[in-house]
Amino acid sequence: MTTGQILPASPIEPVLSLRNLRVSYGEREILHGISFDVVRGETLVILGGSGSGKSTLLRTLVGLEKPSAGEIWIKGRDLAKTSAEEMDEIRRKIGMSFQGGALFGSMTVGENVALPLREHTRLEDSTIEIILRLKLQQVGLEGFEYYTPAQLSGGMKKRAAVARALAMDPEILFFDEPSAGLDPIIAAGIDELILELKRAFHMTIIVVTHELASAFLIADRMLLIDKGNIVALGTTEEMRSSTQPRVRQFLDRVAEPEVSGELDYLQMLTAERPAAYSSTGKRG
Amino acid sequence: MEFVSQLGSSTLDGLSYLGSLASLGARAAYYTLVAPFQGKPLRLRRAVSQAMDTGVRALPILSLITFFIGLILALQAAYELRRFGAISAVATAVAVTMSRELGPLITAIVVIGRSGSAFAAEIGTMKVSEEIDALETMAISPIRFLVAPKFLAMMVMLPCLTIWANVMGILGGSLFGVAQADFTLVRYIQASIDSLLLRDITTGLVKSVMFVITITAVGCLEGLSTGAGAEQVGRSTTQAVVKSIFLVVVVDLFFTVLFFFAGNQ
Secondary structure: OOHHHHOOOOOOOEEEEEEEEEEEEOOEEEEEEEEEEEEOOOEEEEEOOOOOOHHHHHHHHOOOOOOOEEEEEEOOEEHHHOOHHHHHHHHOOEEEEOOOOOOOOOOOHHHHHHHHHHHHOOOOHHHHHHHHHHHHHHOOOOOOOOOOHHHOOHHHHHHHHHHHHHOOOOOEEEEEOOOOOOOHHHHHHHHHHHHHHHHHHOOEEEEEEOOHHHHHHHOOEEEEEEOOEEEEEEEHHHHHOOOOHHHHHHHOOOOOOOOOOHHHHHHHHHOOOHHHHHHHHHOO | OHHHHHHHHHHHHHHHHHHHHHHHHHHHHHHHHHHHHHOOOOOHHHHHHHHHHHOHHHHHHHHHHHHHHHHHHHHHHHHHHHHHOOHHHHHHHHHHHHHHHHHHHHHHHHHHHHHHHHHHHHHHHHHHOOHHHHHHHOOOOHHHHHHHHHHHHHHHHHHHHHHHHHHHHHHHHHHHHHHHOOOOHHHHHHHHHHHOOHHHHHHHHHHHHHHHHHHHHHHHHHHHOOOOOHHHHHHHHHHHHHHHHHHHHHHHHHHHHHHHHHHHO
């Protein structure tokens, strides 16, 4: 984590690269060939509507879903072709903050944050205690280690989850909808925390969200996906000035065109020409 | 034709479910019995608190139920035995039926209701709130972290509970023996002990170990396969109870047949 402060980030070498990534649930393909690179120290925000495949993309990047085709390179290893042991090794170098926090309810906040350290390192309890304090301090939760997750508010739960994700000093930090379900002030606090991690530790951060304001605030680059395809990838300025209709529609929050007639509605459901509708009448 | 294809597909579903159970059971057994000796320690504290829940806290209700079952057995046996003037054989009938069959079975059913359902609900809730995913992204095996402590707790507690259930059943029978069949309590207990072979007790314990694997694997598998949403947790819990009871009876039948023919030789 501290290496970023000593060495300036090399803009050429990507930390994470995707090549033609495809993911399917059963017969249904969710992602149809996604390719992009993330370089060290940058914050990439993945934007997309509900059902666009952005959550599936994130789950695949952290190894919760297996790709059906394509390559995911993290630290010189292809995630799609790793054994379980290699996968676990890669996972120790990434941190993930889940939407609802996903803290373990039967443990205190401190035990939650210390869990990866207890499981994967042979550190003394006193050392773990120090790291734990430090991580909680980083997310602004010092003094809360003996609370249970049920005693925390939504924003504090997310902060605790970030502390847990930071415990192993990950090289890439993933966020799933960091501001979902939070009021605007608390959500701004989480954005501030992400910016702080980026500034202070030069951490590579990948955020999935549909909150535009927060996205423009924290992102270096943005990726818009729709129906499992990349629509646009670029810096925040490039996105703002984009003239691509789908990008404009998303950024300007334009609703899908209303359907008026019965045939239009049918066309929307079947995505076919209405002619197909009349031709079915010939059967029998 | 449709019936045959349906029969075929549900048979395949059943077999693949049994396959998943066997795989989960095997992995749980590995993390409980083998991995701790390869430097992957078990969460002993969790196993102990799980054992308290599964075992010690089940004692009051299990005692009451098996006491009544023992009494019922004595009454039912006496109904027939009285006609042959063999009412003193009640002690034997109760002791043998309890320790060979009803002790393990009733214990298993009580534990399914208390713990099998709780396993499914606990793991299912963790699945819904992405805690299982969180474990995986932290490179912590959910089987080792969640299932193995439950497996160990059950492995220790269920046989103990079974023996306790046998004792309580015999005590239940003694209530009838003393009140209606001219036994003293000491003589009734003595008669029960005399009638039991070691084999009667060990067959019951073998069954209860098999029940441990069945109940833990079904409860945890149902929990782990919970879909999205809170109502799915309820569904998993129900499924865990129904499937566990069914499979426990099937396992019971299998071993009873086995011991019957093994005992005849």
